[in-house]
Amino acid sequence: MIVSRTPSTTGKSKRPERLLICGSLLSVIAIVCIVTFLLIREHASAQESATRSATTIAQLIDADVLRTVELYDLTLQGLIAAAQRDDLQNVSPQIRHLALFDRSTTARYKGDILLLDRLGNVVADSSRVEPKPGNFADRDYFLAHAFNRDIGMFISRPFQTRCDCDEANQWRISFSRRISTQTGEFAGVAVASLKLDYFDQLFNSLDIGKDSTLNIINSDGVLLAQKPYLQSDSVGKSFGNRPNVLKILSDKDGKGSFTSTSSMDQQQRLYTYSRVGNLPLTVMVALSSDAVFGTWRRTALLISGATGVLCVGLLWLTWLLARELRLRQRAERELGQLAATDDLTGVANRRMLDQTLRHEWFRAQRSGQPLSVMMIDADHFKAFNDRHGHQAGDQALKTLAQVIGENVRRPADLVARYGGEEFSVILAETDSQGAQRIAEHIRQAVEQLPRVDEAERAMTVSIGIATWTTVSEMTLEQLLFAADKALYQAKEGGRNRVVVAS
Template identity: 75%
Template sequence: MTARRPTHLPGTTGRPELMVILGSSLTVIAILCIVTFLLIREHAYAQHTATRSATTIAQLIDADVLRTVELYDLTLQGLIAAAQRDDLKQVSPQIRHLVLFDRSTTARFKGDILLLDKHGDVLADSSLIEPKPGNFADRDYFLAHVFNRDTGMFISRPFKPRCDCDDADEWRISFSRRISSPTGEFLGVAVASMRISYFEQLFNSLDVGTDSTLAIINDEGFLLAQKPFLRDNTIGTNFASRPNVVRMLKERSGTFEGVSSVDREQRLYTFTRVGNLPLTVIVALSIDEVFATWNRTAIVISGATGVLCIGLLWLAWLLCRELRLRQYAERELAQLAATDSLTGVANRRTLDQALRHEWFRAQRSTQPLSLLMIDADHFKAFNDRHGHQAGDVALRNLAEVIRANVHRPADLVARYGGEEFSVVLAETDSEGARQIAEHIRLAVERLPLVGADVLPMTVSIGIATWTTASEITLEQLLFSADKALYQAKEGGRNRVVCAG
């Protein structure tokens, strides 16, 4: 049973705060998705730019090294061609030296240029007209030409020269070619060494950042040059077993991110093979440097986005709170508009709406609908004797008794006007309505007396019921219930009368 049935005002149906929460959440998600997409795109662009820059640096190194190696190869070919001339054996040592090493002056950072016989002994030295005795049969370049006639130009591992000269501690690499007879017999080796300081000068002309590195390795994984030099990472160290180097030597060129096995730093590796030479240029950019600008931008944008999203959610929360307060106020106003202020039951306006609603529902469901009209007996005399204040108390007590005997939530108790009340009983036939009416009448009789010299409060009740067998309108139902109430009063009051 409910004594009051709330009336919804426009704008109070539904949950607008849920729409605000949903809308603000979707907006925040959209903002986060857009910002994330933009940051990911900028991250990819930063990586692409760094890769393109590293590729350009690698190509510059590649081109310079190729030119330098080509000069050394021309020097070796000129030395071999001159050494195979029979007429040089008849000239003086000075002239023979000039002819043999005529092209060696064009080679940059050159070290010794030697002509070795088939046993590895020195036949000619670019630095001396009369060469010092020496044997280089144990060098890797000599062994490579002895056992392979198709080696072509061979680039050696890094080595230090065997001399007491000032630059004896300076690393070098050598370029060599096999000297063969017309029948292919091995006659010796022409070899030209180059100081590795060439690579240092070349690397110093290129700016790759403070934490990034440049390096050149050969196909065996030996380090030929590096900028900057790292601790425990000297020239001539073999890195063939390192995972990054294994990948570079296998793929020959490309780009990937990896962790350096030397300093454990995350780096962006770009590597390329130097032409057809057994050399690989490596540009290892520091990830921190590559994404330094992006990181600063990401922090600023993420912070601003976070503040914006928090602000939106906070405003949404404030708006939801205001909407809830407004809904609460509207419900209170609607409740006040639907309730009789004196008795706390529904008022006449709510009664009319509920009765019309139940009437149409009964028409659709063909279930009976009953209406009780209740009037307090001799209330005017009671009010005159005890005053309006006592009369108001009596009416509130009467309303409470009626409400206590109407138990179903769908039923409605309302004040019709003055001392008259109405009860709408959905899906209730006349017999059920009579039982409820009798319970109400008896309960009213048991109300405590206001004064010892008055009779107990009583009520007269008229009942009208609509069924499918009835051919009456809603107005006629009201009239029948009111007529039955009049008959109850005419019949002596304190009784229940059903409309015939």
């Protein structure tokens, strides 16, 4: 066994392996971070591109709806101006009809254009010279104008026609304006209806992709139009309590975009919305998440898979290389141990003794601490070897090395086989008294070893000690010579004793 404090190579030997593993892990982390950053950036780019496209679609719808509403407003203003002319009261019904509804012929997808008196009765109808009797005092637009003189143009909720005709139950919305007397009193309502087929035609001219929807809602969240219809009876229903609609209607800017789950079909969508001018209408473009991010997802899957394979391959190659390094380091340690160990006794050999002695000598010179060297020789070993044979002699040397090692316990000390039956012990930072105590322990322990034969004398050792201190003037060679000389003095003095060099 070797008891020594020699420069450790364990940390140094493991450092290349650790550096390799750390380098590979850092490389994998860097690759993953870069790929993740690029994928996140591409995701944001895909969303930004989809938002721009949806915003363009919303702006096209806004512009068309604004032109149509302005046209209907001009029609209503012309109807009111004509109705307030006194000279039309005495003309024929045909001429009066032409004067009242002259501007209405340019309105697209127009329904009925009516002139109602203050009681809600039909006074004039764009579809016939003699108006069909009817009362619309219960309509929301009539009630709005009757009780609010400053409402301006009013856009009604969607409604279905009441007539017994081909257009019965057709969905429409109406645009209306108040008719007031010269004193400001309520005199009736001019109202023009728009067929919601207009929005279907407008939406059909736009391509928004699969599973995406176009919607127009009013300020109360009532759905006016949708493409495609997610529910057959959704037109005219209020969705003002739905989270997405609430978020859109509560936005003061009236435009923006966000990603959310549809409450109607539970699909993830990118919502882009825009208010139509100053009108209580909002265009909402809901693009399917698959349409927006489908290409990105396929690309991300491909890149992630390739990156995963690359990282796994890199880590696998690192593991193989690290294993080879470990095997090589283990072999180097075993070779180093074999090169520094005596084959028979297992303690340090002469080569290791010389290296350690020089190391401790220079360290003692720097620190000023004492350095002791102990020379140990088995007494009468040649006679023992001749009498019991080489195998018993070898076993005796192994036992002696074990006893010496058990009594030299500090990591800084070294037990080495000097040659034949002679051993040497290096005691760093140990004065002569300390070395003598250790030597006595060794001598007594050897003397108490069991005998090979009852008639045989007990195994003993002779020990010589030399110590260097700062007050002594000796070289390393002189220190070894002094220890060796003390050993011979012990032998000449009768053996089985410890002698300290003077």
